[in-house]
Amino acid sequence: MSHDLTNNSPTKLRSRAWFDNPLNVDMTALYLERYMNFGLSQEELQSGKPIIGIAQTGSDLSPCNRHHLELATRVREGIREAGGIAIEFPVHPIQETGKRPTAGLDRNLAYLGLVEILYGYPLDGVVLTIGCDKTTPACLMAAATVNIPAIALSVGPMLNGWFRGERTGSGTIVWRARELLAKGEIDYQGFVKLVASSAPSTGYCNTMGTASTMNSLAEALGMQLPGSAAIPAPYRDRQEMSYRTGLRIVDMVREDMKPSDILTHDAFVNAIRVNSAIGGSTNAPIHLNALARHMGVDLKIDDWQTYGHDIPLLVNLQPAGEYLAEDYYHAGGVPAVVNQLMEQGLIKEDALTVNGKSIGDNCRGAVIEDENVIRTFDKPLKAQAGFLVLRGNLFSSAIMKTSVISPEFRNRYLSNPNDPEAFEGRAVVFDGPEDYHHRIDDPALGIDEHTVLFMRGAGPVGYPGAAEVVNMRAPDYLIRQGVSSLACIGDGRQSGTSGSPSILNASPEAAVGGGLAILQTGDRVRIDLAKGSANILISDEELAERFKALEAAGGYQYPEHQTPWQEIQRGVVGQMETGAVLEPAVRYQRIAQT
Numbered sequence: 292m293s294h295d296l297t298n299n300s301p302t303k304l305r306s307r308a309w310f311d312n313p314l315n316v317d318m319t320a321l322y323l324e325r326y327m328n329f330g331l332s333q334e335e336l337q338s339g340k341p342i343i344g345i346a347q348t349g350s351d352l353s354p355c356n357r358h359h360l361e362l363a364t365r366v367r368e369g370i371r372e373a374g375g376i377a378i379e380f381p382v383h384p385i386q387e388t389g390k391r392p393t394a395g396l397d398r399n400l401a402y403l404g405l406v407e408i409l410y411g412y413p414l415d416g417v418v419l420t421i422g423c424d425k426t427t428p429a430c431l432m433a434a435a436t437v438n439i440p441a442i443a444l445s446v447g448p449m450l451n452g453w454f455r456g457e458r459t460g461s462g463t464i465v466w467r468a469r470e471l472l473a474k475g476e477i478d479y480q481g482f483v484k485l486v487a488s489s490a491p492s493t494g495y496c497n498t499m500g501t502a503s504t505m506n507s508l509a510e511a512l513g514m515q516l517p518g519s520a521a522i523p524a525p526y527r528d529r530q531e532m533s534y535r536t537g538l539r540i541v542d543m544v545r546e547d548m549k550p551s552d553i554l555t556h557d558a559f560v561n562a563i564r565v566n567s568a569i570g571g572s573t574n575a576p577i578h579l580n581a582l583a584r585h586m587g588v589d590l591k592i593d594d595w596q597t598y599g600h601d602i603p604l605l606v607n608l609q610p611a612g613e614y615l616a617e618d619y620y621h622a623g624g625v626p627a628v629v630n631q632l633m634e635q636g637l638i639k640e641d642a643l644t645v646n647g648k649s650i651g652d653n654c655r656g657a658v659i660e661d662e663n664v665i666r667t668f669d670k671p672l673k674a675q676a677g678f679l680v681l682r683g684n685l686f687s688s689a690i691m692k693t694s695v696i697s698p699e700f701r702n703r704y705l706s707n708p709n710d711p712e713a714f715e716g717r718a719v720v721f722d723g724p725e726d727y728h729h730r731i732d733d734p735a736l737g738i739d740e741h742t743v744l745f746m747r748g749a750g751p752v753g754y755p756g757a758a759e760v761v762n763m764r765a766p767d768y769l770i771r772q773g774v775s776s777l778a779c780i781g782d783g784r785q786s787g788t789s790g791s792p793s794i795l796n797a798s799p800e801a802a803v804g805g806g807l808a809i810l811q812t813g814d815r816v817r818i819d820l821a822k823g824s825a826n827i828l829i830s831d832e833e834l835a836e837r838f839k840a841l842e843a844a845g846g847y848q849y850p851e852h853q854t855p856w857q858e859i860q861r862g863v864v865g866q867m868e869t870g871a872v873l874e875p876a877v878r879y880q881r882i883a884q885t
């Protein structure tokens with residue numbers, strides 16, 4: 292080395308290959324002059340200071356993460372103070388509510404782009420600015436593939452929403468507002484006003500939707516500093532956490548602490564258990580299974596039931612409960628939840644986290660500040676808050692959050708005293724979200740309070756990226772009679788802000804020949820929660836006939852590609868059961884070392 296590495300770095304920084312390579316002075320000069328042209332000095336670039344990327348997910352197109360544009364200032368100050376050099380760069384935007392046809396389509400695109408950046412530029416470590424639903428898995432997945440030191444920083448949730456003295460939660464309020472509109476209790480302008488009240492500040496959704504879930508899980512996995520996930524975006528503590536995150540990543544580079552040191556099987560078990568306790572989103576299995584695959588950790592869809600199903604619900608946040616993200620923060624956030632689980636021996640305490648300590652050391656003794664918002668383990672909101680994995684001739688796996696089954700729903704569907712965990716119903720089948728929106732209110736479908744609604748053509752291939760549409764509302768005429776939710780099953784996803792007990796993420800999807808493709812409106816279906824089964828009640832002969840007919844017709848038909856990426860991703864994407872990843876990308880692991 293021609294220059295001393297500051298602070299006794301034990302490793303050769305990878306950025307030296309760009310900025311200080313005596314074997315190739317021409318290229319070194321070229322690299323230097325262009326990074327100097329905005330004001331960095333040769334001395335800075337060659338003094339052995341770690342170069343730290345700030346992967347910026349915020350922009351005007353991504354309002355949920357937009358506050359990261361301001362937080363990056365404090366991240367930079369932390370990096371600089373610890374002796375590093377910050378280089379901020381944009382990540383392909385993913386806005387959950389704004390992207391057509393689905394934000395799910397862009398998770399793997401942002402992943403792919405970030406892998407190229409982390410691998411191909413002179414970065415020794417990276418701060419991942421996470422927040423809105425898919426930004427978190429996209430960033431973590433890329434960091435796993437490249438495997439350079441990485442730390443996540445949540446942008447933080449929005450402040451609580453309020454309307455006439457009641458908490459209104461983002462996403463969740465839409466379901467309620469839609470019911471009020473259907474009943475004629477509010478008009479269109481009242482509808483918009485009620486929905487907008489739920490988003491009063493910068494930040495991501497203040498409910499326990501996919502964003503709050505994935506940010507909490509990033510902390511439970513050990514990938515962000517303890518206590519970081521729940522701090523609301525506008526709070527001063529969020530600025531301080533940004534600074535601390537910047538400080539810490541520089542030391543992580545010096546310690547050569549990489550995602551592979553943190554994202555172990557134990558870390559995933561912890562995350563699955565925390566997911567149940569917080570009432571986490573049904574999107575979590577897709578994203579964590581994807582992350583595990585890119586990290587090379589053996590995680591299966593059944594692990595979600597094995598480790599997670601029996602964990603009780605401790606966090607009283609909408610949609611499962613009453614409160615919102617600000618309350619969650621004041622009640623103690625992730626450390627308080629982890630400590631409750633840890634006291635029951637349900638946390639792998641030795642799992643390493645980004646601050647260099649174990650999750651056990653970080654969270655032991657973390658107190659609950661408000662037991663209305665975070666319950667103690669012996670006084671949970673619900674027992675068994677995790678997911679059930681179902682299978683049968685309709686699909687090889689789908690998941691269901693049984694804890695959100697309401698007593699009213701149970702009375703309608705699960706009232707047979709001899710068979711209390713099973714129901715049979717008549718299927719009404721929709722092909723994609725547009726078909727559902729056009730026909731749901733059509734009385735000719737004969738939908739009643741015992742019907743089972745099916746959504747197909749909504750998986751990673753059928754509706755590129757998988758649409759969040761399985762939780763279908765009942766027809767307006769049933770809502771007016773007081774029936775707000777019907778049993779729903781599908782090969783799409785559902786919003787984490789929905790409290791619906793749908794059976795979803797069905798794999799394989801209809802578009803790749805899964806059993807949903809041969810279902811017809813009018814078929815009888817049987818769901819048995821005790822056995823974990825979901826079947827069409829037709830003979831094996833008829834089943835085989837229908838599959839043959841489907842094949843002869845050229846398979847299940849889905850809409851044309853609209854963009855190049857839709858076509859490319861459809862050709863290589865896997866099913867939700869295994870994370871809906873770009874399958875060829877899984878071969879590339881820990882590539883920074885090669």
Ligand code: FES
Pocket residue numbers: 355386387388422423424461494495496500502
């Ligand atoms: Fe971005 Fe909910 S829409 S966090």
Ligand code: MG
Pocket residue numbers: 387424501759785786787
């Ligand atoms: Mg969503």
